[in-house]
Each structure stands twice: as structure tokens, then as C-alpha cells.
Amino acid sequence: MTDIPFLSLAIWIPILGGLLVLATGSDRNAPLARVLALAVSVAGFIVTIPLYTGFDASTSAMQFVELQSWIPRFNINYHLGVDGISVLFLLLNAFITIMVVMAGWQVIQERVAQYMAAFLIMSGLMNGIFSALDGVLFYVFFEASLIPLYLVIGIWGGANRVYAAIKFFLYTLFGSLLMLIALLYLFMESGGSFSILEWHKLPLAIEPQVLIFLAFLVAFGVKVPMWPVHTWLPDAHVEAPTGGSVVLAAIALKLGAYGFLRFSMPIVPDAAHQLAPVVIALSLIAVVYIGFVALVQTDMKKLVAYSSISHMGFVTLGFFMFNQLGIEGALVQMISHGFVSGAMFLCIGVLYDRVHSRQIADYGGVVHTMPKFAAFFMLFAMANSGLPATSGFVGEFMIVLGAVKYNFWVAFAAATTLILGAAYTLWMYKRVVFGKVANSHVAELEDINAREFAFLGILALCVLAMGLYPFPFTEVMHASVDELLRHVAVSKL
């Protein structure tokens, strides 16, 4: 391994690049801002590639570790590192950022520099979240990433954007502040350390464990989001511009789920075991109930938003069964959902840019005017409903298998998602794409241009590749998930 600090590069290239883009200023320089943003996002992706190629899949230890004292007064360190659980998310994040920059290329005509800069800075901050090994560092990135998304929803969002932006911010802030108290408690208990890896080894009595678990549950549960604290998500998704929705679905939701694996389960394993039934129950409610809610939506973005909640319920379900298939399936599902939900929102964005409506009822017969688009949309809709040979299938199948091991009825309830998911996605697809040409707007539609073809095409390749050959993904996470399960099985009491 070389000494190049790839993790720092992955964090700071997008942030500093974002500031550079911001410096291009007014919309007179918009073309420059776009090109610069694309260059920065590509550079940001390139520096994450060595993280995968140089990754040693045979060990569960943290890799690419960087450790530097940051605030010695409280023993806070700039401590970065990735393991098999987190490394893929950095790649996913950097990759999705390129898609977002491309998707906003023509659509965003106002305050272009600020728009691009917000996404780039957010991308850097999220890389920070996935690689931070210090509690405060994690928290700092976790909170700071709210700011750009708040601005993105509020500035470029739809009619009700202010409500959605503030609701999004306050919900997440509430959860994370409770987590802050838990972090401070752990700091005190561990005798003055904010190191997450130290906390993994810290013995704790059951009572504080339960309280800490609940604090984390609120923080990460809001972010995932789990039922019943999910209501901010549909609002945020509907009001956000396409790029915002993509990042929100593809990356931001994963932060909460990642938090469960990095914090809740290893730091307070006994509480996690004890309260697992609660989490599983909440997850099943999300899967089944939210699945039904998705069925009745008339707004395409809302439908996909609810489908995201349902899919993320599947992820938390996978985690808390404490078996290899469940956790790995959930991780695969997270990556796949990153591609698929991102692609779904991009597809809806393509339609919205042309017709300026998200209502299913305003469409019909799109296939007649946009055949290429309809093909892509078909593929992503299939992936969203978990069709074999798409990435959506792999994760869901693994989780259902894991659930059968855990409890038959849980598996039974979880498996309904395969039906529900297909129902709401394909029904929407049918109403939007098939049938007679519904109105003059649809009749005047132009098919996707080269730029749109490019990003949908790349995503389609990813979805298919991951569905047909998921081994490169599961291989990386194997050792780390093994170690996590071993660790969680040992009581800390």
C-alpha cells in the first residue's frame, strides 16, 4: 500500500473543488461552473478507485487509516479508515455525484455555481461520514451534511419547498443531538476517548446500553428513515430538485443504516440483541404498511419515496437478524438501492423536465414518443421490484433467506415486498408508459438526448452487472461482516 491519503483526498477534493466552483460566482460563468463541477466530481471518483483496487478483502481490520490529532483538549482525532462495510459506499457516493452533476447540466439555469458546489461539498462530507473513526469527527460530518441538502431543497425545490426543507433539517437534527449525548457519555465512560474502535471494546452495563441504543435508534432511525419517523422523507423527496432526490435516496438514507452497523450493533451488542425484535417489528411495518401506502400514491416521486422507505425497512430487517446472509444481503441491498432509486428519480426527472408534472395521471403512452427512455425506465422499474438478474433481486433474496433462518413468519411477512414492490412499481410504470397517448404534452415529448442516455446507460449497466455477478461486491464485505458478527455475539456485560 502506498502512503497517499486516499480517504482524505476523497473527502477534501470534492469540498475544496466545491468551494472553487462556488467562487466562479454569478450565472454569467455558468458553463465554466458546470465543466469545473464535472471535472471535480470525476476527480473525486478517480481517487476512490484505489480504495477498491487496493483493498485487502482478507482482513476485517481498518484500512487506509489516517490518524492525526485534531482537538487534543478533548482527545478528538482526525481518524479515518475503511473496512469492508464502508468502502463500497465511498465509491457509490463519488459515482452518484457524477450522475447528479450530469443530471443538473441543463435543468438548472439559476445559480448554477451554488447548485453544483452544494452537491460537491455534500459528497465530500458524506465520504467523511463513511470513513470517520472518531465519534466527534463522524458527528461533525453527519451534521454538516445537512446544510447543503437543506439549501438544495430550499432553493431549487418545488412549491412547498420551505416546509420540506425545514422539516427535513429539524427531524434529522433532533435525532442526531440525542446521539451527541450518547457519544459524550461514551467519551466519559471510556475515560476520555472518542475513538469508535475503542468504544467497540468498552464494557457497559445493560442499562446504559439500552439508553445508548435508543439514542442511536432515534438518530439513525430518522435518517434511514424507519416507520414512524419517516414522514419527512416523502415531503423532502417531492420538493427536492432531481439531483437532491437522487442524493437523498442513493446516499443520505444509507448513512442511517451504516450508523447501525458502525455504532449501535458493535458498541452496545447486548442492547441490540435485546431490542432487535422491536427494530424487526418496525422494519416489517415499514416493509408491508409503507408498501401499501406506496400503492395508492398519485405522485411518481412520492411513490418512489415510499418505495425507498419500504426498501430501507428491508435493510434494517436484514441487520437485526444477526446472521451473515441478512447483513450482507442488507449491504448489497443498500448499494443496489443506491443505483436503482437514483435511477428511478433520474427517470422521473427526465419526464418532469419535459412536462413539469409528477402526477401519474398526467402521463400515459410515453412509450410512443420516448421509446429509448421507456426501455431504460422499464429496466429500473424491474430492478426496483426485485426482478432476478437485476441488482434489486440479489439483496432481497439474501435477506429473505436470512429471515427464513431467523423466523419463518418474519420471512413470510418480508417476502410480501416482492409482490407489493412489483405491484406499485409496475402499476405506475404501466400507467405512465403504456396505453394510448394521454394528452398533447405527451404527444410532444422528445426522447432522451445523448447526455441523458449516458447517465441512464451507465446506471443500467451497473444494475445489470450487480444483478448478474454480485461477487465483487460481496467479496469485499465478507471478512468485515464475519468479524462484526463474531464481535456482536460476545456479551459486553
Place this chain on the structure above:
Amino acid sequence: MNFVVPDFYPAAAEIFVAVMALVIMLASTFARSIARGLAYFLTQATLIAAAFITIYTMQGEVTYTFSNLFVSDLMGDFLKLMIYFSMAVALLYGRGYLADRNIDKPEYYLLALLMTLGMMVMVTANHMLPLYIGLEMMSLALYTMVAFDRDSARSTEAAMKYFVLGALASGLLLYGMSMVYGATGTLEFEGIAQSVYQQVANETVLMFGLVFLVAGISFKLGVVPFHMWVPDVYQGAPTAVTLVIATAPKLAAFAMAVRLLIWGLFDLAEHWQTMLMFVAVGSIVLGNLAAIAQQNMKRMLAYSGISHMGFVVLGLLAGVVNGDGHFALNAYSSAMFYAVAYVIMSLASFGMIILLSRVGFEAENIDDFKGLNKRSPWFALMMMFVMFSMAGIPFFIGFFAKLSVLQAVVAAGYFWLAVVAVVMSVIGAFYYLRVVKVMYFDAPDDISPIQAPAELRVLLSANGLAIAALGLAPQMLMSLCAYALLASR
């Protein structure tokens, strides 16, 4: 009887500022034609020179002089430097504002300097008497400054309110001091501490005295239940004066709290901590809730200031747990860090109001910030830094201030206090977010470009960037606070 000449050296800065105040008074009388500019520049020069003198005369160890009335220690020196700094910045921000309204008379700067001197005396007092004299010197200068725009009915009303309530609070404080004197037989902090430690003082009298002292301190910090003056005075005073009230005096009041409660009455910590607990919770809850309802920016910042001071008090009350003062230094330095961080943020927030104000127009409503991102993206960004910092969002200094205070509170075992504080912070975030919303999401009513003197623009930008830079690297300021307190004890 021998007459001993006291050692003037440790008090060089105070003496210098006092002399300069007289010089400015004379100079502005004799050089009438250039008096305004002259007074301003002399005041700024005095503040800068005083900073150099303070640094030059800084001593590693604690030194007493003037028969133990005066103490020179690192905490005092550090706070004095912060006071010069915030006064200098506040005067610079306010200069154009005062000139536009034709109230930039030389007396204003003279009063500001006398007020600085009062705060310096408070910060370095080792005895109740100089403490009280310094406090009165500061307060009387402030009352006058609030009323400085004498044709404005609102300013006059605010000054009157401030004066009556302030005089009452001074009375309470003095009454408390007299009781402590009655119980312990001394006015010197060291002697009081000794007498309390040996339990020779009359407990009942001491306790009554303590209640009055806490009341007086609470008034000067502007915390619940002695907060009523804060919103009215902040709103009524000319913004340039509000800027002064909201910054340096908080540091002086903090020093007063440290000297009285920690230096003097540390062994009664259990008792005053309980009182401060009500004060802190009340301030954080009321400050944040009331701020939501405000349409006026200055009132909103006033309530937000109340809640911030609640956090400072939170740090002060987390020092001693079950008689164990092990974490005391940690807690007090967190409180001090919070106070300093608040002053830096507060300067920028009121500076922004001044920036947007013009002749005949006070940008004091939240709606006056509408669409600032379209008018001036740079200053909208700066204001956003300030607002997120005040809301306690990283990477800004406000977050680390909250972090260090909460850390002290959790270490002291007061989990419920920490939970109350963070829940109220979420509620508080709402009104800061609203300002960001107004700036970024709304269209401007007024698209005229911002007109402001270059020095205001530059310094305000530096102030905004400092909030972000200190958030990225808070270590130095944090350890300075900790070191200053450690070396003073």
C-alpha cells in the same frame, strides 16, 4: 504608620486607559473641528495599545497589588484582551451607522472607553468593592450609550428601562455583598473563601447573601428570571450600541461570576449550583421558545442571547459534583470558551444588521434579510455561517462551544440537563433556519446593492470566516481558556 507605594506595574493597562479617556475628553474639547474622527481614532489606538500593554505586563503567576484589591492573573488578562478586541470591532462596525444618524459624537467614544475601563476593573477585581465600582462604571456608561440617540423615543424608553432595572440589580448585588461581608467579616475574595471553608461564617446570612449575589449576576448576564430588560433594550438601543451591550459586557459578567462564585464562594458550590440550574434551564427554554415568535431581528437575537447565556451558566454549574471538584476546571473553561465563542458570533450577527441598514432605514426585521443571496451572495454566506454557528451545527465554532459545555454537563452526570439543552437546541434551530430561509429561499423586496464602508465589509467578512476557521481548528482557543483558568488558581 508607613505609607507603602503600591506596585502599579500589574495595573498599567487600566491606568493607561483611564489616562487616555481624559486625554480624549480634553482633545475633543479643544479640537472641535476634527473632534469626531479624532475621538474615534484615539479610542481605537487606545484599545490596541492597551492590548499591547496587557500582553507586555502579563505575568505567569498571580500577582496582587493595591492592598489586595487588584489581582493580575491570566484569566483576567485573557478576558481583558477579548474585551479590547470586541470593543474595537464593535466600534468599527458601529462607526458608519452612528455617522449616518449624526450621533457619532466624541462623547460616545469617551463613554465606550470608560465602559471598557469599568469592565477591566471588574475583570481584575480581587475584592467586592472594586468589583462593584467597575460594574457601576460599565453600567452607567452603557445606560448613557443606549440613550445616545436622544431624539428617539424608543431609545430613551429603553435606556430608562435599562437604568431602572439595572439600578435595582446593582442594589441587589450590593445587598448581597453586604450580607456576605456581615457573615465573613471581609470583602476580599480570598478571605471570604477562607472564612467559608473554616465554617466560621453565619450560614443563614451567607445563604441570603448568596441568593442576592446570584440575582445580581443573573441580571448582568441577562438570564431568566432577570432577563426582562434584554429584548427591550436590544431592540430600543441604536444597533451600534446593541452590538456593544451584546458582546463585551457578557465577558465582564462572566468574570464577575467566576470571581464571586468560584474564587469567593467555591465551598458553597452545591448551593449556588442548584440556583444556577433553574437559571440555566429557564434561560434555555424561554430564550429559545420566545425567539421563535419574533419578527424583529434584534429581539430574536436578544432571546437567542438569553439562551446562549443559559449555556454559559450550564457550564458554570457543572463544576462540582457531590463535593468532588475534579472536573471543575474542565467545566469552567468550557463556560468561558462558550462565552468567548458567543461574543465572536454576536459581533458578526449585529454587524450584519448594521451592514444592511442605511440612512433612514433600519434593517432590523427578519424580512429585511429577504433574498440576501441575490443581493450579495458573499454576505449571505457569512450570515449563514453565523446562523448555523449559533444553532450549533458543525463545522462552526458554535458547535464546539456547545460540545464542550454539554461534555462538562454529561461528565457531571446531569443527563436530564443535557437532554433539555439539546431538545431546546432543536427548537432553537428553527428560528436560525428561518433566517437562512429568508436569505436564500425568498425573493428580495429590495434589490439595491449593499452600500457600506470598505472597512466594515472587510472586517465583517473576516469575522464570518473566523467563525468557520475557529470551527475547523478550535483547539487553540479552547486550550487558551483552559490554560488561563488553570494558571489563575
